[in-house]
Amino acid sequence: MDPRVGEPLLFGLGPERLFGCLHAVPAAPATQAALILPPAGHEYLSAHRSVRQLALRLADRGCTTLRMDLRGCGDAGGEKDSGNLAQWCEDAEQGLQLLAERAPGAALHVIGLRLGASLAALLGAQRARAGRPLASLTLWDAVVEGGDYLRAGLALQQARHGMRQGADDDGPREVLGYRWSAALVDELRSLRLTTLKPAPAARVLLIDTRAALLTPLADHWRALGAALDSRHLEAPDLWSGDGQVALIPTAVLQAITDWLAPA
Secondary structure, eight states: OOTTTTTTEEEEESOEEEEEEEEESSOOOEEEEEEEEEEOOOHHHHHHHHHHHHHHHHHHHTEEEEEEEESSSTSSSSTOOOHHHHHHHHHHHHHHHHHHHHTTTTTTEEEEETTTHHHHHHHHHHHHHOOOOSEEEEEEEEOOBBHHHHHHHHHHHHHOOOOOTTTTTSSSSSEEEEEHHHHHHHHHOOBGGGGSEEEBSSSEEEEEOOOOOOOOHHHHHHHHHEEEEEEOOOOOOOSSSSTTTOOOHHHHHHHHHHSSSSS
């Protein structure tokens, strides 16, 4: 399989299979392996091309990379409004298991975008508590406060379609054609990365393209012992739903690649 194309895979336990595309290192056994966790909803579409380009860059640097769709998203199995953070953490763990099988002995890294970054942090903390720490974690425009993310999504839905739905209302939500399950909404209300313990990895890269205030998060994880690199980079806005799908934030992709897999 041409690593520039990637190997499409159905994997995971149970009838609702997960989908991923594996970009393997053909020349020699890989010593590094990375799992990319995408954003959710309309942000998934906007980031899809960038995620693929990032996987290609990492594979070119000798890092076997899996970009995967989580349950209920993209080409993975499951009802489209069934996903939630707890389930997606289990899905991501299966992605790491696949990487460990295809790149035995390689150090495992996780890269997450937006809500996928929050998921990566939760997964990293779970593995740290279980004594199975990740080698590193990269968070690209992470959702630090789930309540803020929920309110911003509903405001975007209202601005585009004139629908009114409060962040505290009961039931599922819909944002630009994507439904958020009631379970996911409940999880978002309580999601705060600044209270997450332990540190999700020994090495963490925070990428911020939105002028968000990430200092409290960086300080929190540094206090827990993580070696943390926080960077603000100018990039096209992939998350606003304005259709900038074709734009590639080259500076972000290069920064992640250089940090994770130096030439």
